[in-house]
Amino acid sequence: MSVIYNRVALIGLGLIAGSMALAMRRAGLAGEIVGTARSADTRKVAAEIGLVDRVTDTAVEAVKGADLVVLAVPVGAMGDVAAEIGPHLAPGATVTDVGSVKRAVIDAVAPHIPEGVHFIPAHPLAGTEHSGPRSGFAELFDNRWCLVVPVEGTDTAATERLEALWQGMGANVDVMDADHHDLVLAVTSHVPHLIAYTMVGVADDLRRVTDSEVIKYSAAGFRDFTRIAASDPTMWRDVFLNNKEATLEILGRFTEELFALQRAIRTGEGDHLFDYFTRTRAIRRGIIQAGQDTDAPDFGRGVKKKEA
Numbered sequence: 606m607s608v609i610y611n612r613v614a615l616i617g618l619g620l621i622a623g624s625m626a627l628a629m630r631r632a633g634l635a636g637e638i639v640g641t642a643r644s645a646d647t648r649k650v651a652a653e654i655g656l657v658d659r660v661t662d663t664a665v666e667a668v669k670g671a672d673l674v675v676l677a678v679p680v681g682a683m684g685d686v687a688a689e690i691g692p693h694l695a696p697g698a699t700v701t702d703v704g705s706v707k708r709a710v711i712d713a714v715a716p717h718i719p720e721g722v723h724f725i726p727a728h729p730l731a732g733t734e735h736s737g738p739r740s741g742f743a744e745l746f747d748n749r750w751c752l753v754v755p756v757e758g759t760d761t762a763a764t765e766r767l768e769a770l771w772q773g774m775g776a777n778v779d780v781m782d783a784d785h786h787d788l789v790l791a792v793t794s795h796v797p798h799l800i801a802y803t804m805v806g807v808a809d810d811l812r813r814v815t816d817s818e819v820i821k822y823s824a825a826g827f828r829d830f831t832r833i834a835a836s837d838p839t840m841w842r843d844v845f846l847n848n849k850e851a852t853l854e855i856l857g858r859f860t861e862e863l864f865a866l867q868r869a870i871r872t873g874e875g876d877h878l879f880d881y882f883t884r885t886r887a888i889r890r891g892i893i894q895a896g897q898d899t900d901a902p903d904f905g906r907g908v909k910k911k912e913a
């Protein structure tokens with residue numbers, strides 16, 4: 606594949622930015638990849654492992670002369686980063702982000718993007734529970750979806766160029782409206798994470814079952830919850846604070862369904878439980894048929910395990 610951007614600046618050097626650097630390098634999509642992170646520690650690790658071609662001390666330095674700038678920091682930090690780099694962006698450059706929430710990020714970032722610079726939000730639907738500069742891997746986006754969320758008046762050619770980059774990194778691209786994105790992600794990702802956090806918290810609080818029993822006898826269900834509940838606390842705090850409305854809407858529906866199942870268990874309505882579980886099983890089959898997961902007991906994740 607050929608070079609799509611001459612210089613890409615990655616702001617933040619964690620799981621997503623690191624994976625982007627490796628995926629871009631795999632396919633030769635960028636002339637030069639420059640990166641920066643908030644802490645000296647992360648910058649040092651990134652330089653040591655050669656995650657990007659050049660590590661800079663500040664975001665302002667990183668964006669100089671870049672034709673693509675990727676904001677890959679927690680959702681709650683996007684606005685401050687945009688304010689810092691805004692005056693230093695090259696005319697004609699594209700700024701994108703990879704945040705898990707779209708409406709709040711657009712509201713926070715768009716006011717800082719100068720005239721003549723394109724702002725094209727995006728969200729790759731791929732991740733692991735690991736974070737930091739050592740957690741990325743080139744295959745993270747292979748056959749995963751990246752949702753591109755153009756804002757009003759977005760330039761078509763600039764959008765197509767960004768879409769080509771994501772396709773070059775292995776992803777399939779769809780375009781989606783910001784509010785719809787936030788609702789879909791509340792269902793498919795945000796509320797499931799909250800439920801996992803809750804279940805692991807409940808197990809931890811339950812004094813009649815000791816922590817060592819929970820760990821020793823963790824059957825597949827609980828184990829899967831613990832994997833999700835090990836996700837980065839900063840990232841997920843920011844997701845919930847910034848996707849409040851959709852999360853609360855889906856959580857309301859979830860609570861109603863939970864009460865209905867609780868009642869069915871209490872009153873012995875076995876048919877209701879059976880029918881419910883039959884319906885949900887079909888959704889799992891659909892995900893596997895769509896190639897978005899495998900039916901291996903470890904969901905095929907063994908092969909992608911990386912050190913945190």
Ligand code: NAP
Pocket residue numbers: 616617618619620621622641642643644645647648677678679680682686703704705706728729730731732733734735736737738740837840
């Ligand atoms: P990560 O591995 O934790 O990396 C986050 C990066 O942001 C680090 O380089 C960190 O710098 C920097 N950072 C943290 N707080 C900051 C602040 N207040 N100001 C400036 N920089 C800050 O996170 P990630 O998983 O790559 O997530 C990055 C973005 O991608 C988030 O917006 C997240 O919502 C989105 N996303 C994540 C996933 C996922 O599953 N992980 C999937 C799709 C999208 P230091 O290392 O120096 O602290």
